[in-house]
Amino acid sequence: MNTHTLAGDQIQDRRFSGGDTLDEPVLETLMRDVRAVGRRVKQVLYPKVNANVDVESGQIIRDWDLWGPLVFCLFLSLALSISAPAQQASRVFSGVFAFVWIAEALVTLNIKLLGGSISFFHAVCILGYALFPLVSGAIFSLIVKSMIIRFPIDVALIVWSLFASMRTLKGAGVREGRVVLAMYPVWLFYGWLGWLCVIT
Amino acid sequence: MAGPTVSAGSASRGDYDTLIDVDAEGVDLGETDLEFHDFHTGDNVQGKIPAGGQNRLYEPPLSLENDPNRPLSIWTIHFYAQFFNVETSDVLQRCIYALYPRVSFVDTVGDNPDLYGPFWIASTVILVLFFSSTLAGAIASHVAGIRYEYNFGILSAAAALMYGYTFVIPILLWAVLKWYRSEHARLLECVTLYGYANTVWVPVALVSISPIEIFNFPTISNVVRWTSAAVGFAISTTFLVRNLYPVLNSTEAKTSRILLIGVVLAHMALAFVVKLVFFAYSIDDNSN
Numbered sequence: 001m002n003t004h005t006l007a008g009d010q011i012q013d014r015r016f017s018g019g020d021t022l023d024e025p026v027l028e029t030l031m032r033d034v035r036a037v038g039r040r041v042k043q044v045l046y047p048k049v050n051a052n053v054d055v056e057s058g059q060i061i062r063d064w065d066l067w068g069p070l071v072f073c074l075f076l077s078l079a080l081s082i083s084a085p086a087q088q089a090s091r092v093f094s095g096v097f098a099f100v101w102i103a104e105a106l107v108t109l110n111i112k113l114l115g116g117s118i119s120f121f122h123a124v125c126i127l128g129y130a131l132f133p134l135v136s137g138a139i140f141s142l143i144v145k146s147m148i149i150r151f152p153i154d155v156a157l158i159v160w161s162l163f164a165s166m167r168t169l170k171g172a173g174v175r176e177g178r179v180v181l182a183m184y185p186v187w188l189f190y191g192w193l194g195w196l197c198v199i200t
Numbered sequence: 201m202a203g204p205t206v207s208a209g210s211a212s213r214g215d216y217d218t219l220i221d222v223d224a225e226g227v228d229l230g231e232t233d234l235e236f237h238d239f240h241t242g243d244n245v246q247g248k249i250p251a252g253g254q255n256r257l258y259e260p261p262l263s264l265e266n267d268p269n270r271p272l273s274i275w276t277i278h279f280y281a282q283f284f285n286v287e288t289s290d291v292l293q294r295c296i297y298a299l300y301p302r303v304s305f306v307d308t309v310g311d312n313p314d315l316y317g318p319f320w321i322a323s324t325v326i327l328v329l330f331f332s333s334t335l336a337g338a339i340a341s342h343v344a345g346i347r348y349e350y351n352f353g354i355l356s357a358a359a360a361l362m363y364g365y366t367f368v369i370p371i372l373l374w375a376v377l378k379w380y381r382s383e384h385a386r387l388l389e390c391v392t393l394y395g396y397a398n399t400v401w402v403p404v405a406l407v408s409i410s411p412i413e414i415f416n417f418p419t420i421s422n423v424v425r426w427t428s429a430a431v432g433f434a435i436s437t438t439f440l441v442r443n444l445y446p447v448l449n450s451t452e453a454k455t456s457r458i459l460l461i462g463v464v465l466a467h468m469a470l471a472f473v474v475k476l477v478f479f480a481y482s483i484d485d486n487s488n
Contacts, residue, residue: 084350084352085349085350085351088349088350088351088352091352091353092352095352095355095356099355110284110316110320112277112281113277113280113281113283113284113316114281114284114316115281115284147338147348175287177287177288177289178286178287178288179288180288181286181287181288181291181316184320185320185323188320188323188324188327191327192327192330192331195330195331195334199334199335199338199348199350200350
């Protein structure tokens with residue numbers, strides 16, 4: 001659906017195709033984005049066995065956005081910073097926040113340099129959405145204090161994040177012989193964040 | 201709109217290439233420059249092409265530039281993609297040669313030094329050092345019966361140490377070699393060498409966790425840690441020296457000896473720092 005500006009140019013709204021959105025209540029605008037984030041979380045994290053669904057789910061993911069990654073990163077940093085030792089709280093918050101974004105950028109850059117054919121923000125979007133299990137792990141660590149209990153649960157959450165992102169990245173379009181090279185930094189990324197959830 | 205007029209009658213001239221009637225010479229066609237997008241059709245692609253070529257996700261792979269004569273600008277990604285021209289098997293093989301330095305590494309690398317190894321091995325060492333250091337601390341605290349409080353500064357210390365050592369020392373070495381006009385000095389090979397030499401710190405860190413501490417044997421675990429650091433130092437220095445020896449020898453005898461000693465000393469300092477900063481736990485002292 002095209003909207004018209006005064007100059008007569010046509011602007012194609014990339015995501016929403018339901019008409020003029022200027023007059024709707026603010027809550028409606030927000031909820032639309034919230035629902036989109038929710039759809040993407042579900043699509044990245046729940047394994048879909050049916051191959052036919054892939055086409056439609058590919059469409060959802062194709063419109064990348066960075067709201068989900070930002071929200072998850074914030075919650076992760078918050079949760080880890082709250083449960084961190086007292087004088088470290090602000091250092092942990094800024095450290096984790098910076099680590100997540102820098103690491104996502106480096107992992108994606110690595111994929112591009114190895115010859116990957118995935119677009120930059122698309123990969124960052126997937127990596128960010130697959131953080132969701134670790135966010136729940138960090139919140140879980142706020143409640144459960146014993147490291148022995150946290151460990152197997154966090155391992156399971158790391159594996160879930162890993163498989164979700166690897167499945168959605170689908171090898172990121174690099175050559176067969178380099179898929180491990182491209183995916184290895186992803187393992188480092190989620191593995192370290194999971195470990196932080198264990199020892200916090 | 202200023203510009204040449206389009207004349208339909210020009211087709212009668214039999215020249216179908218000129219549909220634009222140029223009125224006078226010197227007409228500037230600059231603003232009507234037609235440039236077609238260079239869509240790579242993928243006929244140069246050697247590897248897997250993702251299904252659905254019309255997919256918006258598809259961008260031409262960077263490492264397969266199809267114009268070898270065009271010089272690559274250092275401001276593009278294409279320039280750096282040259283240094284990532286390795287397969288998984290190559291990287292693994294290079295790591296194994298770093299741990300078991302019997303083959304000449306420089307021969308293995310050949311003309312293809314890579315930056316993937318140095319950067320990601322250094323990153324792995326950083327994260328593994330953090331993991332091992334905090335795990336050792338957690339064990340020590342558990343034995344002492346106190347709640348473990350990790351120190352996030354370990355990560356920044358590890359990052360500064362490993363990235364600094366892996367990238368700054370080779371640059372210094374290369375600069376010194378260049379100063380003495382050695383014709384063997386190649387920056388990328390030095391960086392690759394130092395980068396792969398770091399692989400040994402991963403097993404060293406893992407061994408230094410030394411869960412024997414759980415059984416209340418602090419001295420033994422200290423011994424284990426020092427031993428593993430020493431073994432790591434030995435292996436990586438052998439690797440470095442063996443491969444740097446021909447390069448260093450291309451300078452005069454005195455210079456090459458000094459350089460060799462410098463390389464070994466720098467590496468010894470690294471081994472000491474790894475042990476002292478990250479694994480200095482004892483039972484009654486668990487703040488690092």
